[in-house]
Amino acid sequence: MQKPKSADASFALTTSPTPGSAKSDPILIADKIVRQFGGLTAVNVDHLEIQRGSITALIGPNGAGKTTFFNLLTGYDSPNSGKWSFNGKDLNGIPPHKVARLGMVRTFQLTKALYRLTVIENMALGARGQKGESVLRSIFPWIWRAQEAEIRTRATAILTNFKLIEKQDDFAAALSGGQRKLLEMARALMVEPEMIMLDEPMAGVNPALKQSLLEHIKELRTEGKTVLFVEHDMDMVREISDWVIVMAQGEVIAEGTPASVMGNKDVIAAYLGAHHDEDLSTSAEGAQA
Amino acid sequence: MLSVSSLLFLGSNASATETEAAPTKLYGTVSDKDGLPLSNIEITATGPEGFSKTVETDAQGNWEVSVLTKGTFSLTINQEDLPEGQSLTDPTKGTVKANVFSLGIELKLLFPIGPGVAKTSLLERSAQLAVDGLILGLVIGLAALGLNLIFGTTGLTNFAHGEILTLGGLLTYYLSAIVKLPVIVSVPIAVLLGAFISGFLQDRYLWKPLRKRGTGLIAMLVVSIGLAIFLRYFFLFLFGGDTRQLPQYAGQAGLQLGLVSITPKSVVTTIFGIIFIVLATLWLLKTRMGKASRAVSDNPALASASGIDVQKVIRAVWILGAALATYAGVIITVNQGVSFLMGQDMLLLIFAAVTLGGLGTANGALVGSLIIGLFVQLSTLFIPTELKYVGALIVLIIILIVRPQGILGKKERIG
């Protein structure tokens, strides 16, 4: 696995703000990805690159195909055609768990906290290479006990950082919606990914928690991780992203720095065309893409 | 339906004491299709070390051969000795084998005997089986349509659906054989009663309260299993374990129509079955309530938000589904008689049909039903009749491997 480079937001100044533009150091490259449901084309992405070590936002009106695109990239759905690679490794036909093992970990729009596991169990589950997860070795606790202790230590540290430590022995079902979003992100970090993909991390999160979530995402960039996130909250997009990609009707219609994209006429038309009453700065998406 | 199962079997019996030197007794009883013993039938046993012995059945039809060596023995019945009109149900099974691995035990062997089977051409048999298969498919389809509608609107995988068929059959039997109404009057009353009891009352007093409590789908599935067990044995308690025929039209002769023979009662019940399916489909496609039921299947929350009374739709679906399934039970009862196990025997075929067509797709259930019905019957051209359900279930599994969403189902979206 390649060692992630340190954060470099300066790429944004040198990269051309046109759809499908080349990045100086892309971690993810997608080519000609098409996904159709019946006669409907949900995703049709000609070319897309994601810069390593950046925070990239993926925005677009409802039904633009953002979540479907996420599902395709992470192996949860397969495209009718197209290819894409992560760190130079072709991901065509790679199942979701292998995508995660390669270092690309995702979260879900509808939070998938494991309700009848405690918070700390949710966290420990994320750790890789656990000896105790082998069916034969699980019978002999002395084989995995030391490793389990290390995992718990790491999990506790992350939980402390995410201010979930007092909840560690509660069932995940007992958390609030926002806390579950936090837990899901924290759990994804336990996998030690190189790239993390967040599907609407802010949906349903109260304003107090929002700020700390933003800080956590920025921290990820400081640690050299790449972040790609789908979001409707334009304040958040503006505040933390280095680069913004806009999708509409399955296609990438614009990309660029937050400022340039939000002034882009095509983008405003796409939003207004799809939802006349939608304010660009509100976060509301009921039905998924 | 002709069944040869359980006529031919081999079992070993350990009731004898364990002295190793004791002989092993091979024995059996030869009787005709009505269970009457057949005497003076020659049976020849051959075995290892040139063992050969011929015996004849006694007045009770019993015979026995004692052997003192281990090994495989062959017992052959002399088919010429069988009286007029009686022959082996499978002429190639005139010899059965017995494996003797220990001495001092008893092994029982039977030869399957029934009325002589008239030889028919492959074409005639295929045509007859195809017609039988279509009728079976129709019966399955009537039941599957309701099961699928209920699954679509409520998410309930109803393991007690077969019992709706049984109740339909029992009601028909009660009205026709005990109240002595003509069948033609009994059937509509039975269907109405079935729709009311199995549809309206069942939903009103069991499933609706459970939905209100927020009972989970798997929990409801288990409740339906409990209900099925209760009803099955309740029917057994009331009705006994026999298969009973309706007295009216009992021995109706078949009409010869080209290659196939079919009874008038079968023709009439089938035609009404087709009419009911067409009416149900029209209801789904054309009426307000039918359209609403499809909307509820697609997205209950959205349907409810757009002003559809979801509970009312579900009630309608239950009543319709129960009426169709009751009529499926009526067809079986009129043509083959009714037993308390009737519904249970059909349930797996109904599930298979629904799965084959795609869970929750109404027209898929019908296609799946016809395929299962045809396959079950036509497969007997190649496999023993007793294994015809096995063949259908294996096909179900194979289709699931190739096309997991069913024949007409849509691929699911994730995320």
Added chain:
Amino acid sequence: MDFLFVIQQTLSATIGVNTIIFALAAIGLNMHFGYTGLLNFGQAGFLAIGAYSVAVPVVSFGVPLWIAFLIGIFNSVIFALLLGIPTLRLRADYLAIVTIAAAEIVRQIARSATFNEWLGGSDGITGKFGKEFFDLNPFKSGLDTPILRFNANDLWVVIVGWSLVAVITFVMWVMVNSPWGRLMRAIREDEDAVRSLGKNVYLYKMQSLIIGGVIGSIGGFVYALSRQSVQPDNYGTALTFFAYTVLILGGAARVFSPIVGAMIFWFLIVFIEQILRQGVTNDLIPDWLIGVNQVGQIRFMLMGLGLMALMIFRPQGIFGDKKELALDAKA
């Protein structure tokens, strides 16, 4: 009424052979359903495979009993693979339908005349296939006390059976409390989330199916050995459903629930049956209401009603805790 007899019969059944068989079947289901969320409706098929794998090789091919046990384990692993490969990638209800179908396939093949030379047809196999096992029986006579009664063979089966249950339960307890067990429970909650963490869900579900199936087939060994016979119709769907009843009685996803559930189940069944039987034979219950032969039917009716009531009013089981309720609104 002979109350002492009723008590003796009931208590003997509560810790008897049937309780052991159902406990083993339900321990397997607990692995599948309680811990992994797999809706296996074909547990009877695993028991049948276990029972026939003991009977057929010994009776029809003269194989030693101990080898037959190994054959049984092997066969149940194969059966689990056959069930799992096509269905574990599909939605939960497909597994339910395929497993119930597969168990019926096993039973119908076992009872068919076509294979009766080896499988014994609808009469099954009756024979001395437990000889090696019963030769080891140290008990020359059975147990006969006012409250418990077993013959010598049953006493031996009961002691060996409960030891097996104890060992299997202990291993299960260690496993479900390990990271492996945590992973299983996570799969029960949400497979997609577990996949997103880099775990091969398919592989783990297969492991669960195999382990639970093998435990079920060990139940089949006990079934066959204790009766010295196998009857195909004992392995119908009802067996699976009653194993579920046992599991839910005790409360799914708890290690001891199958044992507790099986004991309560057989306590109730035999107690009710004995009381009814005594009532009918002593003319306390009129003949027109319940005949002697109908006692068994009443018993099944009550089981059906009991399962419904349990699921509606106490889905977490008799001793369960609502917090970690194992039955959820997901399918």
